[in-house]
Structure formats: structure tokens, C-alpha cells
Amino acid sequence: TQLNNHNMGALSAAVETPTYDRQALTPGIVHIGVGGFHRAHQAMYLDALMNQGEALEWGIVGVGVMPGDKRMQQALAAQDYLYTLVVKHPDGEYQPRVIGSMVDYLFAPEDPEAVIEKMADPTIKIVSLTVTEGGYNFHPVTGEFNLDSPQVRDDLAHPEQPSTSFGLVVEALVRRRARGIAPFTVMSCDNIQGNGDVAKRMFSAYARARSAGLGDWLAAEVAFPNAMVDRITPVTAPTDIEELAQRFDVEDAWPVVCEPFSQWVLEDHFPLGRPALEKVGVQLVDDVEPYELMKLRLLNASHQALAYFGYLAGYRYAHEVCQDPLFVEFLLGYMREEGTPTLAPVPGVDLETYRLTLIERFANPQIKDTLARLCAESSDRIPKWLVPVIRQQLSQGGEIERSAAVVASWARYAEGTDEQGEAIDIVDRLREPLMAIATNNRTCPAAFVENRELFGDLADQPRFLNAYLKTLTSLHERGARATLETLVASKG
Numbered sequence: 341t342q343l344n345n346h347n348m349g350a351l352s353a354a355v356e357t358p359t360y361d362r363q364a365l366t367p368g369i370v371h372i373g374v375g376g377f378h379r380a381h382q383a384m385y386l387d388a389l390m391n392q393g394e395a396l397e398w399g400i401v402g403v404g405v406m407p408g409d410k411r412m413q414q415a416l417a418a419q420d421y422l423y424t425l426v427v428k429h430p431d432g433e434y435q436p437r438v439i440g441s442m443v444d445y446l447f448a449p450e451d452p453e454a455v456i457e458k459m460a461d462p463t464i465k466i467v468s469l470t471v472t473e474g475g476y477n478f479h480p481v482t483g484e485f486n487l488d489s490p491q492v493r494d495d496l497a498h499p500e501q502p503s504t505s506f507g508l509v510v511e512a513l514v515r516r517r518a519r520g521i522a523p524f525t526v527m528s529c530d531n532i533q534g535n536g537d538v539a540k541r542m543f544s545a546y547a548r549a550r551s552a553g554l555g556d557w558l559a560a561e562v563a564f565p566n567a568m569v570d571r572i573t574p575v576t577a578p579t580d581i582e583e584l585a586q587r588f589d590v591e592d593a594w595p596v597v598c599e600p601f602s603q604w605v606l607e608d609h610f611p612l613g614r615p616a617l618e619k620v621g622v623q624l625v626d627d628v629e630p631y632e633l634m635k636l637r638l639l640n641a642s643h644q645a646l647a648y649f650g651y652l653a654g655y656r657y658a659h660e661v662c663q664d665p666l667f668v669e670f671l672l673g674y675m676r677e678e679g680t681p682t683l684a685p686v687p688g689v690d691l692e693t694y695r696l697t698l699i700e701r702f703a704n705p706q707i708k709d710t711l712a713r714l715c716a717e718s719s720d721r722i723p724k725w726l727v728p729v730i731r732q733q734l735s736q737g738g739e740i741e742r743s744a745a746v747v748a749s750w751a752r753y754a755e756g757t758d759e760q761g762e763a764i765d766i767v768d769r770l771r772e773p774l775m776a777i778a779t780n781n782r783t784c785p786a787a788f789v790e791n792r793e794l795f796g797d798l799a800d801q802p803r804f805l806n807a808y809l810k811t812l813t814s815l816h817e818r819g820a821r822a823t824l825e826t827l828v829a830s831k832g
């Protein structure tokens with residue numbers, strides 16, 4: 341059955357559908373970057389709220405800014421902006437649900453004016469974003485807004501016909517200001533620490549380049565709440581589309597698949613109001629930071645802890661690694677003894693339950709998260725997620741052996757061959773320089789961590805360096821599995 345408004349009643353009873361009248365929805369949110377994650381997360385929470393008969397004035401208007409988003413516009417428009425979210429449970433159960441919270445989709449490259457005027461409309465109270473880390477246009481080392489980007493330069497030259505999210509959002513804010521309409525709230529839901537603060541710096545920097553006064557106004561008047569978001573949402577595979585048709589008789593051009601777990605911790609800072617998201621499990625808090633650190637240092641750092649060791653030991657998927665008791669013991673050891681002691685209290689969260697849930701989530705065989713994906717862009721990940729743990733543990737006299745071992749496993753992985761002598765495809769913005777150093781790991785074993793751009797002065801800390809060198813040597817002499825066995829046994 342083709343998915344659209346008309347056919348909703350004809351869908352199999354196994355497929356949940358909206359219980360509210362979609363005709364009654366009016367737009368309140370514009371969302372830029374309608375990818376898999378937005379559709380599995382924010383749009384799902386709104387749909388859940390609408391199913392309770394609430395938030396009918398918070399319909400979502402999707403916006404695509406990238407040329408490649410044409411496909412998403414076509415897919416959604418053909419099915420009345422409906423799509424299926426398939427939750428994949430570890431036991432193989434699939435739970436499909438039609439999400440109805442999106443009411444329109446605008447493709448900015450063809451009609452930027454329509455996008456600007458939609459955002460300038462007084463009914464729009466929130467502009468949200470999932471535009472990936474690259475979408476914030478900051479320099480990887482300095483963190484400053486990159487005014488040299490050709491698209492940004494174009495937008496500054498023609499601010500009324502912009503192509504970037506900065507150009508579109510700021511032009512809409514300028515028009516609201518001129519018309520005496522209060523600014524909307526900009527809500528970033530990207531996986532960036534301090535995402536609201538980063539968005540504020542980037543959008544203000546763009547506005548400041550238009551005029552100093554505009555930059556100051558934007559920084560003072562527009563709210564940018566921070567958020568911690570979490571739900572593993574892999575790229576939709578062709579087989580996902582086929583399975584949905586075969587198992588549930590739903591023809592959907594672009595469904596989304598995801599894990600059962602979902603979390604959203606949101607700073608409660610919405611001057612024009614917000615949907616009552618607390619009614620569907622969103623945690624609204626004054627300070628998101630403790631939750632962010634919990635996620636970065638337990639979830640994200642554990643991904644790195646399992647990825648290189650797992651790959652070297654011959655695994656290719658995260659769930660394979662997390663079904664292996666040796667690795668589970670190593671990961672729990674890292675989380676309990678090294679990651680957790682660096683966290684501030686996290687209100688309302690039982691950290692032991694959180695840690696065990698992470699192992700369960702990683703072990704879900706339906707998600708098929710590849711170790712290759714987790715090993716990619718390590719030079720952006722290890723310094724942000726794991727190095728701060730090592731630094732803090734060193735300064736407070738805590739354990740660091742497992743974290744140091746993870747760094748060593750990355751250095752061994754970066755050599756570019758696995759333990760069977762097969763080539764590894766290293767995906768990293770620093771691929772060439774890193775591989776050049778790692779090739780000499782046996783003769784210059786400390787060189788990899790002496791890279792100050794990534795590790796600062798960590799190599800000057802004897803406790804770290806000794807633990808690192810010990811693991812690197814063991815990886816060369818005995819391999820990943822034997823190395824982990826010894827490490828885990830030594831912690832008994």
C-alpha cells in the first residue's frame with residue numbers, strides 16, 4: 341500500500357498511525373536538515389505529543405539546504421510528508437509507526453524566498469537544526485566561523501538570496517525585526533558539545549559580518565538552547581525499504597530505522613514558548629552540560645574503546661564486539677573506573693543502569709553499526725571524547741590504563757594493516773600524516789602521542805606514556821585479544 345493521507349486507513353493493523361487529525365495541524369517549527377536523525381527523534385517526539393491531542397500548532401516544516409536534499413523533498417511530497425519510522429528491537433521484532441508531524445517541506449536551492457518568508461512568519465516560534473558538524477562552518481582547530489567559505493561569501497554579497505542556513509536564518513530574523521515580530525528560538529540538535537552555544541557563536545559571527553549592530557542584536561536577542569540528543573539512527577538501506585514493503589505492506593520511498601532507545605535533554609530556554617515535550621519523556625533542564633559529558637565520556641568514548649580493539653581482533657560490527665564477554669568487561673571497566681569518575685552528578689540518571697543500557701544498545705544485532713563508521717574521523721573524536729578523561733583522571737590520581745590502551749589501539753589501527761595483514765581503509769582528515777607516523781610505531785613508539793595538536797602535552801606525563809607504550813608493545817607482540825585479556829585480568 342502506497343503511504344499517503346488517503347491510504348492511512350488501509351494500512352495493516354501492525355503499523356501504528358497518527359490518531360490526530362493532520363488537517364488540523366498548523367506550522368510552528370521550521371527544521372533545517374531533515375535527515376534520518378531528525379525523523380527518528382524530534383519529529384517522532386512531536387508526533388507522540390500530537391497523538392495525545394496536544395501541540396497541533398507545532399507542525400514541522402522541513403527545509404533542505406543542500407542540493408542533495410531534492411530527493412528527500414520528492415520522497416516526502418509524494419506521500420503527504422508522511423514516513424515510517426521502524427524501531428528495530430534486539431530480538432528481531434520490528435515496530436513500524438507512521439509519523440505525521442511534518443506538514444510541508446521546502447527545498448531552499450529552488451526557492452530561498454519561500455524559506456525565508458516561512459521563517460519570518462509570526463506562527464513560527466522555533467527554527468531547529470540537524471545539519472551535521474560541518475553545517476556549523478567552524479574551523480576544526482580554532483573553532484572560529486570560517487568567513488572564507490565561498491558559500492558564506494556569496495551570501496554576504498547577496499544577503500537577500502542566500503544559500504546557506506546562516507544566510508537564510510539571519511535574513512528571516514532581519515525581516516522579523518523590521519516587522520516588529522519577536523525572533524524565533526534557534527534549537528540545534530546536532531551532536532556537538534554545547535551545540536546551542538556553538539550555534540549562537542556561528543550565527544552571530546555571520547550576522548556580524550553583515551553588520552556589527554546586527555551581530556550584537558542577534559547575540560543579545562535570539563535564544564539558542566543547548567541540547568543533548570541520543571538515538572542511534574543508521575543510514576536507511578535499500579533492504580530496509582524492501583523489508584517494510586514485504587513484512588508490513590507499506591510502500592514508503594524513504595523510511596527511517598533506529599534503535600528502541602531515545603533520549604533528549606533540552607535546556608528550557610524558549611522565549612516564544614515550546615511544545616510540552618516533557619509529556620513525552622524529554623528532560624527539560626537548566627543545564628545540559630552534565631548530561632552531555634555523560635554521553636560523550638560513556639557512550640562516545642566507549643564506541644572508540646570498542647572500535648579499534650574490535651577491528652584488530654577481527655570483528656566488523658559493534659554488536660559482534662559487545663556480545664563478546666572479554667570486550668564487555670573491558671568496556672564496563674573503562675566506564676566505571678575511568679569515564680565515570682570524571683563526571684559531575686547527573687540529576688535523575690542512575691549511572692550504573694546507563695552503563696549497562698549502553699552495552700545492551702551496542703549489542704543490538706539489528707542496528708548493524710559498522711566498526712568502520714566508528715573508526716572514521718578518529719582525530720576529531722579521541723581528542724574531544726577520550727583525552728579530557730585521561731587528563732582529568734591524571735590530575736585526580738585516578739585510573740587511566742584502559743584509556744591509554746584505547747589510544748594505543750588507535751595508533752596500531754592507524755598503521756593501516758590488521759592482524760591478518762589486510763589493508764585497513766583509514767578515513768580521517770589527517771589520514772596521511774597519521775599513517776606516516778604510525779608506520780614507524782615500532783621504531784619510534786612514542787611519536788604518535790607526541791603530536792601536540794591532538795594530544796597536547798599528554799606524552800610528557802609518565803603515567804600515561806608508560807601505560808600507552810606497554811599496550812602498544814603488547815599489540816605488536818601478542819595482538820589485540822591477548823592484550824585485552826591481560827589488561828582485564830590485571831584489573832581483576
Ligand code: NAD
Nearest residue numbers: 373374375376377405406470471472475530531571572573
Ligand atoms: P543524514 O545524512 O541523514 O542527514 C543530514 C542532513 O544534514 C541532511 O538533510 C543534509 O542536507 C543536512 N546538511 C548537511 N550539511 C549541511 C550544511 N552544510 N548545511 C545545511 N544542511 C546540511 O544524517 P543524520 O543521521 O540525520 O544526522 C545528522 C546529524 O544529527 C548528525 O551529524 C548528528 O549531529 C546528529 N545526530 C545523529 C545521530 C545518528 O545516530 N544518526 C544521533 C545523534 C545525533
